[in-house]
Amino acid sequence: MSARICLAVATLGLLSRSTFAAPSSSTGHDILPPPPNPEPIKxxxxxxxxxxxxxxxxxCTLDINPRRTGCIAVDPSLQGGTFLPDGNHVIATVNFTGAPAPPDPASVYMGMQMIAVRTNGTTFPNGDTWKCITCGVPDENKEGSEELTEYPQAFKDGRRAMAASNIVDCGDAELTSPECTPDKVHIHPIWWESGSIRELRIHPDNVHLGFSSFTQQNGALGQYAYFGRIVFNPAPKVGEHLSPRYEVVNVTRLFNPDAPQPVEVEGKRLVLNPNAIAVGELHLTTGKVRRLTQHPEYVDPLDISPDDQWAVILDTRGTDRQMWLSGMRGIPPVTDLITTSLTSATRNNGQRRFFVPWLIDYHGDRGSYFGQQINAAGDGTPGSINDPNWNARADPRWSPDGTQITYYQYLVVPPACGGQNPLPCPTSTAPGGRINRLMLATLTSRTPLAPQPIANVPEFIPWGVPVKPGDPLPIRPAPAPGVYTLKGKRSGSARVEIIGDGTTIDTVAVRYDRFSDDGINILRGWENVTVTRLSLSTSRAEWYSDLWSTGETRSSKRTGRGGFHLEIDSLVNIFKANGTMVTTIDGVVYKPPANGT
Incomplete structure (x- = not known):
């Protein structure tokens, strides 16, 4: 098994989903095996x-829960997590509510807590199909910890799990065992001397983790990814919280400003580097990039199977959510220099997500193969497995034996429906009217995998930059203002004008003259985009486009005479736009959604 880690990608430096498209090959080889046949999924x-x-x-009355083991809210803020190493449990975090007041023993079932859910149809000794791991943990056992919210993940020892920047530890007892009682559980914070950390991911070796940290640069929100080792410190001497904690040491920043960048300048030429590292799915030790998906829609969370042969992804493919923006192929990622945070944010509308779970083999998208939709077998009725009003959320996860996948979903609620929104709100069919649900997909024809070996990783990632406390953050290199020529790999060229103040880029104007990277599709026309930053996370784009291509497909991307104007907060993702932008591909027309949908 290769040493891989999946991390959140920094908004700056991401490339659009039409970038470097090579539909015939995702690995750089001319001959790939035929796509796999669809398989049965329950x-x-x-x-x-x-x-x-x-x-x-x-x-939470006795009529609702006669075992007095707690209730959750209609919106329990569910965060689905990983399988435990036995493959029979999935961990998650949920918001308990409605408990009686202390000193009633049931009063401990309140707030965000970590639970383990049985996946094999059996129950815990008390008859519940789930167990609250952290309910009732004494205050002295969780000093310095934060709320158990995002990205719950189990360690391979079965005795520890992580949520947000905390590690839940039950000593020598497995989390799901009767011996793991609240008094034995400790919730330790994870601390990094150089700053706050989020979006943590445990490496399979159980001693390293990847994480990200937000930055503020040039009036905009940015993000860097890191990799380090965790060590337990029972008696820390520095920092705000001096309770026992896990500390991140030997940290590498997974970005090197001196390494090749996605877009570079050579004299008056603009050069694109498809193998430049913008942290996503890559080989951790070498930094070698292998593209997995080619579909122009937006893919974000993914998980690699234990044997490294499959990926489960969440993608807007099949929903046409972003085809109006990214469906036209062969456009180089030049305007991406300023539009990435806006265009990626259009994948959602607030809490309405358009992610669908897909299964893709090792070789990725190719030809007409774009994977198999995992939940395609439903009938689309309310509450069905493919009800479009139930939206998948981040981080699907494989079982240790490679036969199952877990993911979780939220039901659409106001303001993403109802009120001024033209979309009506659905009625939940889940138990108690719950609007979150945790799903289990079983690949019924697969044989369980034997335990997979875990690759070693270097203590410091050789292509990254070791980080010491107090080190200044680098500035992401970007082309200076000027006029450049971008040569097509097969034919033609583009004139690129970059306008800015030398620190930030405000406008990118491109004119294409028979431009082609693949020798199949020929691009002509022009595009002009200006982006104004309204706050750290909010930007407004003024977009004008008149592009068309001929060849394998006949496509166009055109705005109306008044252009297309998009304003969006990348932390909220409410779609606000006016004007028109229409993309047409072989006669099929795609238009942007209406405001609020």
């Missing part, structure tokens, strides 16, 4: 704690 909804009708004290 999907069920995993059980969660019962739902309290309100958040009022005592709303």
């Amino acid at each position: 999907i069920i909804e995993l059980p969660l704690p019962p739902v309290a009708p309100t958040r009022e004290e005592g709303a």
Whole structure:
């Protein structure tokens, strides 16, 4: 198994989903095996704690939960997580509510907690199909910890798990065992001397992790990815919280400003580097990049199978959510220099997500193969496995034996529906009217894998930059203002004008003259984009486009006379636009969604 890690990609430096498209090959070879045949997949909804009708004290009554083991809210803020190493449990974090007041023993079932859910149809000794791991943990056992919210992940020892920047530790007892009682559980914070950390990912070796940290540069929100080792410090001497904690040491920043960048300048020529590292899915030790997907829609969270032969991805493919923007192939990522944070944010509309789970083999998208939709077998009715009002959320996960996948979904709620939004709000068919659900997909024809070897990783990643406390953050290199020529790999060229103040780029104007990178599609026309930053996370784009291509497909991307104007906050993702932009591909027309949809 190769040493891989999947990390959140910094908004700056991401390339659009039409970038470097090579539909005939995702690995650089001319001959690839034929796509796999679709396989049978069975999907069920995993059980969660019962739902309290309100958040009022005592709303979780004996009639709702006679075992007095807690209730969750209608919106329990579910975050689905990984399988435990036995493959029979999935961990998650949920918001418990409606508990009685202390000193009632059931009062501990309140707030965001970590649970383990049985996946094999059996129950815990008390008859529940789930167990709350952190309910009732004494205050002295969780000093310095933060709320258990995002990205719950289990360690391979079965005795520890991580959520947000905390590690839940049950000592020598497995988290799901009767011996793991609240008094034995400790919730330790994870601390890094150089700053805050988020979006943490445990490496399979259980001693390293990847994480990201937000930055503010040139009036915009940025992000860098890091990799380091975790060590337990029972008696820290520095920092805000001096309780026992896990510390991140020997940290490498997974970005080197002196390495080749996605877009570079050589004299008056603009050069694109498809193998430049913008952290996503890559070989951790060498930094070698292998592209997995080619579809022009937006893919974000993914997980690689234990044997390294498959990926499960969440993608907007099949929904046409972004085809109006990215469906035209063969456009080099030049305007991406300023539009990435806006264009990527159009994948959502607030809390309405358009992600769908897909299964893709090792060789990735090729020809007409774009993977198999995992939940395609439903009938689309309310509450069905492919009900479009149930939206997949981040981070699908493989079981240790490679036969199952877990993912979780949220139901569309206001303001993404109802009120001024033209889309009506659906009625939940889940137990208690719950609007979150945890799903389990079983690949029924697969044989369970034997335990897979874990690759060693170097203590410092050789292509990254070791980080010491107090080191200044680098500035992401970008082309200076000027007029450049971008040569097509097969034919033609583009005139690129970059306008800015020398620190930031405000406008990119491109004119294409028979431009072609693949020798199949010929691009002509022009595109002009100006981006204004309204806040750290909010930008407005003024977009004008008149592009067309001939060859394998006949495509165009055109704005109306008044252009297309998009304003979006990348942390909220509410779609606000006016004007027109129409992309046409072989006669099929794609238009942007209406505001609020």
